[in-house]
Amino acid sequence: MAGNDLVDLKQAARDSNWQRKGYLQKICTAEEEQLILSAADPHTMLWLIWTMKEASYKVVNRLSGMRSYAPRSFVCSGLHMQGSSVRASVAFYEFSLFINAEVSTEMVHTVAVLREEELGQLQTHYLNYTPGYVSDFNQSHPGYILSKNGAGLPQVRQLPGPQILEASVSHHGRYAAIVFSAPLYAGSPQ
Structure with missing residues (x-):
């Protein structure tokens, strides 16, 4: 199971005044x-x-159903940057998550998982964000259908079979990212 988030750095620079008084204290630990x-x-x-x-x-939301987001309760640590890649961890009460992020001049994209080995079992698909990004994904990735399950959470169905893969979708500014587990059987779409 994975979660992902991305930020279009140019959009964030236009929209966010993160240097205003109290903003960092509201979302970050002192460290x-x-x-x-x-x-x-x-x-x-x-x-x-x-x-x-x-x-x-x-x-955490997908596992527990927790709906309230308290950013200071998610504690980031162990950042190790190598080029544009970042490895780190996040702790949230009894949950320990492994982080893999990519940083460029255009965007930051981060994936979180519960088990470190899951990081190597994920597929990440980037798109230009449009209101029709779901259709864009489905048309440009034959063999997969992105949709939502009964709880409104993203999933990818792998064709031709009935295999359903939990997915994480994120979009901001010009970009969208869809992340899901790699297919479990050979001959799957790439």
Whole structure:
């Protein structure tokens, strides 16, 4: 099970005044706030921390049904950056989540999972975000159908069979990302 979140950095720069008084204290622990303020690029570090929390929330929400989002309760730690890739962890009460993120000049995209080995079993599909992104995905990825289950959560059905894969969808600004587990049987669509 995975959660993902992305931030279009240009859109965030236009829309967010994260430097206003009290904003960081509302969403970050003191350690996270210090990490942001001491970063070479505080804007990008803020959105990395934010996406780590949001992606983790999506996993916890799917498991527990918890609907309230308290960002300070999702504690980010162990950030290890290598080039554009980031590995980290997020703790939320009894949950420990593993994080893999990609950072570029255009966007930050983060995936959270409960078991580290799941990170290697995921497919990530990027799209330009439009209101019709679901149709765009379905047309450009033959063999998969993106939809919502009865609870309104995203899922991907793998054709021709009945296999249903839990999915995580995120979009912001110009971008959308769909993440789901790799198919379990050979000969699956790529």
